Amino acid sequence: MESAHSHRRDLAIWGYAFGYFACYAPYSALTKALSSGLLPGMAHGIGGFALLPASTLASLVGMFCFLTVKGWWRHASHRTVFGVSVPSPGRWTFMSGLCSAAIIGTTTLAYTFEGTSILFMMLMMRGGVLVLAPIVDAVSKRRVQWPSWVALGLSLGAVAVATGPGTDPRLSLAALIDLGVYLLSYFFRLRAMSRLAKSEDPAVSIRYFVEEQMVATPAIVLTLAALALVGEGRGMLEIREGFTQFFARGRMLEEVCVGLLSQGTGIFGGLILLDHRENAFTVPVNRASSILAGVLASAVLAAWLGQRGVEGRELLGAALVMAAMLGLSVPLVLKARRERKAAASPQPSSSAQG
Template sequence: MNGKASAFPIEGYVALYLLAYLPNVIITKLVTSTPHAGLGRPLTGLETLPASLIISTVLTYLFIWWSGWHRDANGVQVAGARIPIPTRYTFLSGIGTAMVLFTVPLSFTFEGVSIPFIQLLMRGDILIIAPLVDIAFGRKVRWWSWTALVMVLAALAIAIGDRGGFNLPPLAILTVVLYTIGYFIRLAVMTKVSKSGDPASVRKYFVEEKVFALPLSVAMLAAISAVGFGDQSGQLGWGFVSVWTDPVILPLFGIGFTLTVVSVFAIIILLDPRENAYCVPLERAASLIAGVGGALILAWVWGLPHPRTGELIGAGILIVAIALLSLAPRLSQRARAARAESV
């Protein structure tokens, strides 16, 4: 990512994002669905997430140092070393990102709630927010973005209707609410300060946001567990302490590693200079497809519940939406170029 603009297309980053997200979904669901040898039951999200988030924090800090991205960030000198710190805007975005960081993997762990359904539910409200943020900041929303938005909302409606309603446990409802608030905060800040297309601004934003958001996400998770919200609470000790000497730490490392990779590709996609109503559906639809693909693999290979028909129909609609988002801008550019040449 050197120079003013990256030659690698945004759809390529979306493909890499999807490939990294798929194993994250599979490992997370397996760890929270397979009985643990010592406990005699599957681990809950509040038992697995602390270690995976801490691992992701360490790996992200190592990436920031190894890649040199920290040089583009705002920083202060401490004992002869330059330490990246957020600006007021990336600080605010970090709060929103912290909410997203722990709610997304937590959403994969609820018993009786399929991965495709919870993903469709969490992404639907975000896709409503995206064009509204564009309009609020005076950015043009093109017809193909509105069309893709309608298609994704239709997929959401089909999945909810096929399931017969929401029927979510309290902690799942809290997860959806915190995710939506966090994503809105993050998207609003990105639109205001960093959707310029400059690779240096992407690196700066990633570093300043993550150095604050990752430890905050761990603290938020600890707070939810400590206050006793929902029937998954009270597992703070095992999730933060006992897990480090348990064999399950190996798959949790895999979750933390893939989460780190996904976060890098996600920031590149979301900070693309095009409108949010283009970038957000592209990134969100890719994560939905990874969720559905992961659910199918889990059903075929490990015998977990198969996705419902409505969820698969919704995934098909999303594939069409992604094709529209990829092809329509290029066809529009060619049409404008042809008209210009004919004048």
């Protein structure tokens, strides 16, 4: 019974990976269509900063509903406020939640810098996190299994293929700072997860997940509200427009969908990273799901709205990612088959043993 329970827990990460993929593909495609003004009836696109308020508010509602429906609030630490017990994050989960908020913000900003290739920035961020994974494992004194090394190498190979000839490798100072904050936030988040949440006990991971989620999205909403009140500069004015012109833009349903899908990627992506195995295993699963979703989103936009299709090198990169995911999953499947055969084989009787 314990072996079957362990097997289901080990396979759960692939369900989370599919959920991440299923949310990320329409999220990225719909965001691109809205920001570029590609949907029918749009005279112009909606700026990236202007999209953030509505999408993050929808994410906030989605986070609250998910944790409530799952009944996971009870797993969080609690403290008494005016005689009422309320969920409360710990010091490390609070910091991890702020890092998660920084990751979301820097990811959005990464695609707004002039003179810097969007594809190059995306792959620098994914490749950077792939490099961080074994470093965090080494610092955390976690042993890395050989399939994880193979998958890590294939994933980095996919990044190398996609950043080959034809991409624009220029990085402005602002882009470098953005990339640095992104990677530093991921390092702290992965380190905190390794220290506090990567446990054989699922309740430990759920507690960390809940406490991190209850900080990340509210932190983004409050930050955006503060920037909108300041209203200095193009970016802040766009954020203010996002709050004040939400209904006037006439794309309320699409913007809400972007927020809910974004929260879905946050939920499934976080659950992938919180798997009890080493970061060199979980990070390639997380990154691979997003790369495959990006390829699908590009193909859908090409077929639906006539945008640039998927190039040959991107398909090659996706093939390497698929090979990485197979390399991670096959040992688990073989282990499960061995366990089922062992459970089905007749056990010697106590008399025969005597």
